[in-house]
Amino acid sequence: MTASKVYFMDMRAGFKNSLTAKLMRLMDAGGISDIIGERDLVAIKLHFGEKGNTAFIRPIFISQVVEKVRQLGGSPFLTDANTLYAGTRGNSVSHLTTAIENGFAYSVVKAPVVIADGLRGGAFEPVKIDMEMVKTAYIGKEIHDADALIGVAHFKGHEVTGFGGTLKNIGMGCAARKGKLDQHSGLSPKVKKKKCIGCGLCAEHCAQKAISLIDKKAEIDPKLCVGCAECILICPQGAIDAQWDSDSPRLQKKMAEYAAAVINKKRGKSLFINFITSVSPACDCYGHSDAPIVGDVGVLLSKDPVAIDQASVDLVNKQPGLDASCLSSGKGPGQDKFRAVYPRIDWEVQLDYAQGLGLGSRSYELINI
Numbered sequence: 001m002t003a004s005k006v007y008f009m010d011m012r013a014g015f016k017n018s019l020t021a022k023l024m025r026l027m028d029a030g031g032i033s034d035i036i037g038e039r040d041l042v043a044i045k046l047h048f049g050e051k052g053n054t055a056f057i058r059p060i061f062i063s064q065v066v067e068k069v070r071q072l073g074g075s076p077f078l079t080d081a082n083t084l085y086a087g088t089r090g091n092s093v094s095h096l097t098t099a100i101e102n103g104f105a106y107s108v109v110k111a112p113v114v115i116a117d118g119l120r121g122g123a124f125e126p127v128k129i130d131m132e133m134v135k136t137a138y139i140g141k142e143i144h145d146a147d148a149l150i151g152v153a154h155f156k157g158h159e160v161t162g163f164g165g166t167l168k169n170i171g172m173g174c175a176a177r178k179g180k181l182d183q184h185s186g187l188s189p190k191v192k193k194k195k196c197i198g199c200g201l202c203a204e205h206c207a208q209k210a211i212s213l214i215d216k217k218a219e220i221d222p223k224l225c226v227g228c229a230e231c232i233l234i235c236p237q238g239a240i241d242a243q244w245d246s247d248s249p250r251l252q253k254k255m256a257e258y259a260a261a262v263i264n265k266k267r268g269k270s271l272f273i274n275f276i277t278s279v280s281p282a283c284d285c286y287g288h289s290d291a292p293i294v295g296d297v298g299v300l301l302s303k304d305p306v307a308i309d310q311a312s313v314d315l316v317n318k319q320p321g322l323d324a325s326c327l328s329s330g331k332g333p334g335q336d337k338f339r340a341v342y343p344r345i346d347w348e349v350q351l352d353y354a355q356g357l358g359l360g361s362r363s364y365e366l367i368n369i
Contacts (some may be wrong), residue, residue: 001355003363004304005030010368011277011296023064023299026369029274030301036146037270038073043146044111045079045173048099051088052287055278057154059103061299065150065273067109075150077114078104080173081140082121083285084180084242084257090233092119116140120230121177129262131357133254137261138179148269149262151305155274155312157281157293161252162338162347163316164283165309166272167354171259174346181229187243188225189232191218195239202240228328248343252350259305260357274300274312281326281341293327293337294319306360308353313338 007030010023044065049056062078069076082095089095092115099113106112117123117140125144127137143149145221153169161168172183181189188210198216203209210224211231218240220231229238243253263270276297280289295314302308321331321340330340338347355362 001361001363003365004302004307004361005367006022006300006302006304006307006364007367008298008300008311010298020060020064020356022369023061024068026299026301027065027068027137029367029369030271031303032271033072034067034099035271036069036072036074037147040074040147041145042069042074042076042148042150043079043143044069044076044150044152045143045169046130046152047173047284048080048089048095048104048170049102049284049286051098051101053284053289055154055156055280055289056284057152057275057277059108061275062104063109065152066109069150076111078111079114079116079140081117081176081180082115084177084184084229084232085285086233086235086238087285087287091121091266103196106299115144116142116174117176120233122228124176124178127265129257129261131257131260133250134182134183134257134261137258138176138182139174139258139262140176141306143174144265149266150270150272151272153272154278154284155276155316156279156284157338157341158283158341159250160345161350162248162312162342162345163309165254165274165312166305167259167309167350170262170305171255171257174249174262175258177229178227179258181227181242183251183258185243185245188220188227188343189240190243191220192239192241193217195237197237199236199237201236202234205229207236248345251350253353256350256354256357259354260359263305263359264340270303271361272302272305272308274308276300276312276315279316291322291325293321293325293341295322302364304360304364306351306354306362307364309363311364311366313347
């Protein structure tokens with residue numbers, strides 16, 4: 001298979017060579033001008049970080065991506081879809097508030113923030129893909145409708161997929177709440193009887209009338225449930241939750257198919273950036289971030305979502321593990337840091353499967369900027 005080009009900048013800087021200037025050169029070298037047309041509405045997909053998390057990408061770097069899109073005649077907006085769990089990004093109001101509090105205000109990034117799947121995650125576009133795991137993907141409508149896509153991912157560890165990079169940022173991150181539930185479970189949400197107080201709010205809000213109160217406890221009829229997952233967000237007691245799928249290979253494959261649903265519509269109009277900085281061992285969806293497992297490595301850019309993730313994991317694994325991190329093994333250069341943190345997770349599944357879907361190649365040529 002032909003090796004894909006992956007462009008790399010390290011984190012060295014000087015008074016004549018700032019990191020923001022290097023990022024601009026990285027985008028030019030990687031061909032950002034090829035994907036942005038005059039008056040294109042450009043979705044810059046990133047993770048704004050949960051409240052209390054500090055490992056997410058610094059807004060000043062995102063402002064450079066915004067500036068470059070504007071220079072090319074595009075109209076950029078920052079975006080993400082609401083979360084499946086009821087955290088500080090579970091609906092658009094709290095999601096926007098969290099984004100602003102974490103530094104992604106217009107005054108900083110010079111672009112509006114648009115939540116891709118509406119107020120409570122119900123604004124999606126069904127995309128028919130007829131793949132092995134997913135027949136129809138539910139993509140946040142504003143991302144689906146954008147003319148071009150720039151995925152900007154914070155590369156870090158992940159407790160279910162081993163690591164999270166471009167494929168997760170696009171596959172899971174662009175899915176509306178219904179799509180996230182589809183990937184994580186595929187089953188109707190469940191009611192935790194001990195927490196349910198029988199207030200009836202979930203039943204009142206269920207458009208499908210799939211929820212009823214039986215003996216003063218909520219019950220969900222799986223035959224009527226359409227998997228919108230809005231009840232998880234509505235419940236004031238936190239008594240409704242997804243039936244989380246612990247099968248990592250299955251989730252990774254679904255995630256890759258969802259990435260295909262997003263990217264296939266934007267072939268030739270997509271670009272991907274991975275920030276290998278503050279490489280925390282777990283997802284930015286937590287309200288905290290543990291010490292990095294390796295030092296800051298740099299920033300990668302590619303038009304190939306598979307190659308950029310492969311190059312990212314390779315670069316992380318080449319680094320010595322940090323003594324102050326959670327790593328108790330795998331600290332040596334060349335050792336697998338992600339398997340050391342999550343020994344039961346085979347992170348290669350997402351890369352192999354995405355390559356098999358034609359999303360890209362695990363072979364790459366690393367080009368230093």
